[in-house]
Amino acid sequence: MRTIRRATAQAHPNIAFIKYWGNRDDQLRLPANPSLSMNLGALRTVTTVTFLEEEGPDALILNGILVEGPARDRVEAFLNHVRRMAGFRGRAVVESNTDIPAGVGLASSAAAFAALAVAAATALELALSERELSILARLGSGSACRSVPPGFVEWVAGDRHEDSYAYSIAPPEHWALWDVIAIVSEQHKAVGSSEGHRRAATSPLHTSRVATAPDRIARCREAIQRRDFESLTEIVETDAIWMHAVMMTSRPPLFYWEPATLMVLQAVRRWRDEGLPVAFTLDAGPNVHVLCPVEVADEVMRRLQKVPGVQRVLSSGPGGGARRIWNS
Ligand code: DP6
Numbered sequence: 001m002r003t004i005r006r007a008t009a010q011a012h013p014n015i016a017f018i019k020y021w022g023n024r025d026d027q028l029r030l031p032a033n034p035s036l037s038m039n040l041g042a043l044r045t046v047t048t049v050t051f052l053e054e055e056g057p058d059a060l061i062l063n064g065i066l067v068e069g070p071a072r073d074r075v076e077a078f079l080n081h082v083r084r085m086a087g088f089r090g091r092a093v094v095e096s097n098t099d100i101p102a103g104v105g106l107a108s109s110a111a112a113f114a115a116l117a118v119a120a121a122t123a124l125e126l127a128l129s130e131r132e133l134s135i136l137a138r139l140g141s142g143s144a145c146r147s148v149p150p151g152f153v154e155w156v157a158g159d160r161h162e163d164s165y166a167y168s169i170a171p172p173e174h175w176a177l178w179d180v181i182a183i184v185s186e187q188h189k190a191v192g193s194s195e196g197h198r199r200a201a202t203s204p205l206h207t208s209r210v211a212t213a214p215d216r217i218a219r220c221r222e223a224i225q226r227r228d229f230e231s232l233t234e235i236v237e238t239d240a241i242w243m244h245a246v247m248m249t250s251r252p253p254l255f256y257w258e259p260a261t262l263m264v265l266q267a268v269r270r271w272r273d274e275g276l277p278v279a280f281t282l283d284a285g286p287n288v289h290v291l292c293p294v295e296v297a298d299e300v301m302r303r304l305q306k307v308p309g310v311q312r313v314l315s316s317g318p319g320g321g322a323r324r325i326w327n328s
Pocket of ligand 1: 015016018019020021029035109140141142143144193194195199273282283284
């Protein structure tokens with residue numbers, strides 16, 4: 001009989017073009033609206049899960065450091081779902097390595113829980129489909145369900161646990177769309193996404209954002225299918241600003257922007273007026289994601305590096321889905 005069950009998996013973070021903000025069910029992470037994103041192939045998290053026979057608290061080692069507190073508790077709560085599904089009770093050791101800065105609005109939890117879902121399900125020999133893995137990953141972090149399928153991905157909101165999943169609308173090769181990320185702060189944000197989701201419904205702008213999201217999803221999907229950057233720009237920027245307007249008008253309000261955030265947004269608009277194809281979006285943080293066709297990505301990078309307040313610039317094209325690397 002096997003005494004050690006171990007598997008390693010990798011996943012990329014994703015950048016949402018139509019945002020997930022607010023839940024209908026916080027426990028199950030059933031989102032208020034559908035969302036749509038692109039995986040970021042240049043950034044990744046690699047996670048090894050080892051299940052032991054003995055019962056006890058799980059251990060989390062992140063980039064070589066033993067982590068205690070809420071991050072470990074969240075991993076253990078997630079693994080409890082996997083253990084329940086597999087009928088297994090042993091504790092787990094989770095070792096995760098990532099090149100994604102945590103807590104700065106770069107979807108580190110998306111890659112983390114997508115990789116963890118695949119590694120844990122593989123280690124306990126649960127034969128789950130891509131759809132089932134995305135449903136599982138969603139329980140750890142909503143946006144993680146979108147890091148399970150490859151390329152350009154839509155998360156169907158659903159109204160029950162089994163119906164809220166993500167699927168690929170186009171593979172990564174479909175469109176060489178680049179995300180050039182202007183990092184203006186690497187400080188861990190004071191209020192995380194999970195708390196933000198709970199506050200969303202206190203904003204008077206939440207209902208209208210949610211009601212109009214399906215229309216933006218349809219137009220965004222079409223823009224991606226046609227590789228229509230101009231249409232994508234309009235939809236993506238509208239959606240990001242609407243989400244931040246919801247954040248700013250929640251009670252208590254959430255304000256993620258820094259002065260340099262606005263400098264970048266204004267620069268992007270100026271460059272577009274000059275003829276450069278660029279579009280901005282932001283997650284729950286001050287850093288700005290500048291989308292552009294790959295042909296101008298180096299130019300966008302050069303320009304962003306010169307904007308006052310930009311500390312460093314990352315760049316990525318579309319990436320694949322979460323996948324098992326190894327198991328024993
Ligand atoms: C602004 O998926 O990080 O990035 O489910 O609480 O882990 P939890 O929230 P999370 O929220 C992501 C919010 C966002 C928009 C998006 O990625 O769609």
